[in-house]
Amino acid sequence: MLIFEILPDATxxxxxxxxxxxxxxxxxxxxxxxxxxIQILVPLAAVIMPVISQIVQKYxxxxxxxxxxxxxxxxxxxxxxxxxxxxxVLAQRGAAKNNDTSN
Amino acid sequence: xxxxxxxxxxxMDCQLTIQQIKSASVFPEMVSAHGKHTLYxxxxxxxxxxxxxxELSYLLENSAYGDRFTERVLxxxxxxxxxxxxxxxxxxxxxxxxxxRKFSAxxxxxxxxxxxxxxxxxxxxxxxxxxxxxxxxxHEFFHLYYKLNPTAKVxxxxxxxxxxxLYCGGDWLTDLANDExxxxxxxxxxxxxxxxxxxxxxEASCDYRALIETISMQRKLTNKDQIxxxxxxxxxxxxxxxxTFLSYLTNISSCWEILYKTYQRVDSYEELLQRSQPYFDxxxxxxxxxxxxIPDFLDKLNIxxxxxxxxxxxxxxxYIKAAIHKVGDQMVDLDFMLYAIEESIRxxxxxxxxxxxxxxxxxxxxxxxxxxE
Numbered sequence: 109m110l111i112f113e114i115l116p117d118a119t120x121x122x123x124x125x126x127x128x129x130x131x132x133x134x135x136x137x138x139x140x141x142x143x144x145x146i147q148i149l150v151p152l153a154a155v156i157m158p159v160i161s162q163i164v165q166k167y168x169x170x171x172x173x174x175x176x177x178x179x180x181x182x183x184x185x186x187x188x189x190x191x192x193x194x195x196x197v198l199a200q201r202g203a204a205k206n207n208d209t210s211n
Numbered sequence: 212x213x214x215x216x217x218x219x220x221x222x223m224d225c226q227l228t229i230q231q232i233k234s235a236s237v238f239p240e241m242v243s244a245h246g247k248h249t250l251y252x253x254x255x256x257x258x259x260x261x262x263x264x265x266e267l268s269y270l271l272e273n274s275a276y277g278d279r280f281t282e283r284v285l286x287x288x289x290x291x292x293x294x295x296x297x298x299x300x301x302x303x304x305x306x307x308x309x310x311x312r313k314f315s316a317x318x319x320x321x322x323x324x325x326x327x328x329x330x331x332x333x334x335x336x337x338x339x340x341x342x343x344x345x346x347x348x349x350h351e352f353f354h355l356y357y358k359l360n361p362t363a364k365v366x367x368x369x370x371x372x373x374x375x376x377l378y379c380g381g382d383w384l385t386d387l388a389n390d391e392x393x394x395x396x397x398x399x400x401x402x403x404x405x406x407x408x409x410x411x412x413x414e415a416s417c418d419y420r421a422l423i424e425t426i427s428m429q430r431k432l433t434n435k436d437q438i439x440x441x442x443x444x445x446x447x448x449x450x451x452x453x454x455t456f457l458s459y460l461t462n463i464s465s466c467w468e469i470l471y472k473t474y475q476r477v478d479s480y481e482e483l484l485q486r487s488q489p490y491f492d493x494x495x496x497x498x499x500x501x502x503x504x505i506p507d508f509l510d511k512l513n514i515x516x517x518x519x520x521x522x523x524x525x526x527x528x529x530y531i532k533a534a535i536h537k538v539g540d541q542m543v544d545l546d547f548m549l550y551a552i553e554e555s556i557r558x559x560x561x562x563x564x565x566x567x568x569x570x571x572x573x574x575x576x577x578x579x580x581x582x583x584e
Contacts, residue, residue, distance in 0.1 A: 133244065135242055136358075137240050137242050138241040138242075138351065138354040139236075139238045140238040140239045141238045142410075142461060142497075176298060178567055179235070179570055180570060181299060184299065
């Protein structure tokens with residue numbers, strides 16, 4: 109699952125991501141340490157990768173947004189590296205699915 | 212947990228689930244999605260807090276324990292940091308390695324044998340553990356309460372705002388011998404008064420409600436009409452201990468993360484300091500507000516409300532303050548931070564660097580099972 113963590117008052121960013129990726133789910137988190145945020149959970153699927161790529165490119169350098177995959181902050185790695193990781197994960201999943209089907 | 216669920220259901224008409232977990236997120240969190248609300252009661256935080264309380268209890272009994280206290284609490288802070296910065300696995304790993312080098316002999320859990328010495332360390336540990344759970348639950352609960360009842364949030368914030376104005380306008384600070392502390396408190400109150408109601412005043416309101424409700428809960432549980440002075444002292448002490456611990460942890464992780472991210476964007480040491488110092492100052496300012504200003508303000512409110520003769524926090528003893536400050540200073544020691552950051556960047560540039568594998572290594576070292584196991 110790809111997660112966009114955004115500050116609660118960044119409503120424009122939230123609306124933009126939700127309208128671009130309707131498959132997303134929104135979760136609000138109030139943490140004891142005061143780091144309250146909105147998490148937008150995006151399923152990683154090949155069919156929406158072009159849109160995901162656009163959104164990641166748009167926001168990977170935005171201080172109001174942190175992009176995480178499997179707990180790793182991929183937005184800090186830079187756009188190219190972040191997308192490389194996501195595409196590799198998708199490819200691995202595709203290969204695993206093909207193996208299951210053939211077995 | 213059953214008690215907390217009952218409180219939630221009685222106070223509000225909403226579905227609140229309380230789930231005990233243990234995670235690298237560390238802090239208890241109130242999570243809302245699709246109209247459902249879950250309080251994730253993260254046992255990792257309580258493990259760290261109990262270790263801290265134990266060390267603090269030893270220090271309260273024996274002022275000569277200072278150096279040992281510093282060493283053991285630093286180990287707790289490193290353990291915390293390596294989990295909290297797990298999203299930057301190379302940094303988390305370097306912190307963990309350095310922790311093992313410096314403090315390999317330190318226990319990571321509150322050993323059962325240590326608890327056998329509770330008779331020696333008095334009731335600070337027991338009451339701290341007991342009351343802090345109520346305080347944290349109510350604090351998180353009122354964040355949700357305010358979300359679902361925005362009018363109540365506005366009313367509570369206004370009430371606290373008026374009281375803070377009264378506090379600033381009155382002579383409540385004249386008993387302070389230290390002019391510097393008096394100025395610091397006044398500056399903090401001004402920040403509180405003029406803060407955005409959605410953040411700082413909400414935190415103060417949740418803390419206030421947490422104190423009041425914990426006191427009320429204690430009266431109900433003991434079936435008494437009034438609260439005794441020693442119980443009030445214990446509740447406020449637990450509040451101070453939790454706030455101090457919490458604000459130190461959040462301050463530390465903010466500083467480390469800011470420095471790491473700024474380091475990657477600048478070309479010189481001078482530029483690094485120039486760009487990160489304002490964030491350090493803001494983090495320190497927030498920490499002072501949460502662990503000094505707000506608790507002091509709420510102490511004075513409750514002294515009047517419950518007719519206490521006076522209240523002096525057990526953390527106000529000079530040697531306790533000095534020991535806690537020493538931990539804070541060492542955790543944000545710039546030389547060590549830069550060393551760890553440079554090591555982590557070197558690690559991330561190795562040909563076979565895999566952030567996911569490194570994350571799993573850090574988790575396994577911290578005693579977690581990973582998805583692969």
